[in-house]
Amino acid sequence: MTRIVVAPDGRRLAVEERGKPEGTPIFLLHGTPGSRLGPAPRAQVLYRLGVRLITFDRPGYGLSDRMPQRKVASIAADIEAIADALGVDRFAVVGRSGGAPHALACAALLPERTTRAAALVSIAPHGAEGLDWFAGMTESNVFEYLVARAGPHLAATRLASLAAQIRADPESKVLSLGREGSESDRRIVSDHGLRQMMVRNFTEALRHSADGWVDDVLAFSSGWGFDPAVIRVPTLVWHGENDVFAPVGHSRWLGQRIPNAVVRIQQGVAHLDALSVLPRVLPWLTRELSQQAG
Structure with missing residues (x-):
């Protein structure tokens, strides 16, 4: 069931909870474009792992109000507002694709509340020193x-034009990811269940407008509002070596920039494999809070 949380500035944020209500709280931050209804582990997996999974629409997506001129760093205040509304003190956070930089923002800016962070198939900040930002990236991106x-x-x-096309035929967007991606991406898209989850994700994300998509891309194309080098909470950086949407060099850069980051580069997989790796990442994210509870 969707819950509306009101941010301190009066904006509405659409929030969804899944899994074990008394479990370890983990925020899952969706990709670009994306929504709170994006792909996630099944309920029985979340219960088995003892996870209370919290998702929400970033500003401008789905049912969440827009926040013009937002930066990647802006998400930290929204997550703090949601955590307060849900009665959550400390939490872990994981972001996939466009959600990954936002997960790192929590690690950097909410260190007293963020226990662990994972960035899956992330991009690096605009202007990252020593990184050829576009090297290996697909032409459309x-x-x-x-x-x-x-x-x-x-x-x-x-993006308004692209969003209109996706609203008219959301499955076409999913299939295009397979065509532009690697063989591994095509294998993910061929899975009917995953494909339907992605269709639902894009449909909800763009139900009203392309505002969230526009603001994400603008935020990624300017300074993030924080330096990943300040992150001190345990952080996992995961990437598929064959990724052409967010090339693996971005995660290698982040791994060198974030102190003591755990970096996992997996061979033979690509961008969309972040969907299937998430259940293996969740136990790592729960570790600190689970130990405290014990």
């Missing part, structure tokens, strides 16, 4: 970021 860097109006125009 390169174009999307270049348009964003040219100005907000151009980004809004392009």
Whole structure:
């Protein structure tokens, strides 16, 4: 059931909870574009792992109000507001694809409340020193970021058109990920269950507008509002070596930048394999809080 949480500035945030109500709280941050209804482990898996999974629509997506000119760092205040509303003191956080930089924002800016963080198939900050940001990236993503860097109006125009196409035929967006991606991505897309979860995710994300998508891309195309080097909470960085949507060099850069990060680069897999790796990441995320509870 969807719950609406009101942020301190009056914006509405749409929140969903799954799994074990008294379990270890973990925020799962969706990709770009995405929503609170994005792919997640099945309820029985969450119960078995003792996980209370919390998802929400980032501003401008689904049922959440827009926050114009937001930065990646802005998400920390929203997550803190949701945690307060749900009565959650400390929590772990995991972000997938476009959600990964936002998970790192929690680790950097909410160190007293974030126990562990995982960034799956993340991009690195715009202008990351020593990183060829576009190397190995698929042409459509390169174009999307270049348009964003040219100005907000151009980004809004392009993504509004793409969002309208996706609303008319959301499965086409999912299938395009397989066509543009690696063989591993095509294997994920061929799974009927996962494909339907992705269709539902995109449908909900863009139900009203492309605002969340636009603001994500603009946020990724400018400074994040924090330096990953300040992160001190235990952090896992995972990436599929064959990723063409967020090339693996981005996670290698983050792994070098974040002190004591655990870096896992998996061969033979790519971007969409972050969907299937999540159940293996959850036990790592629960470790500290589980030990405290014991």
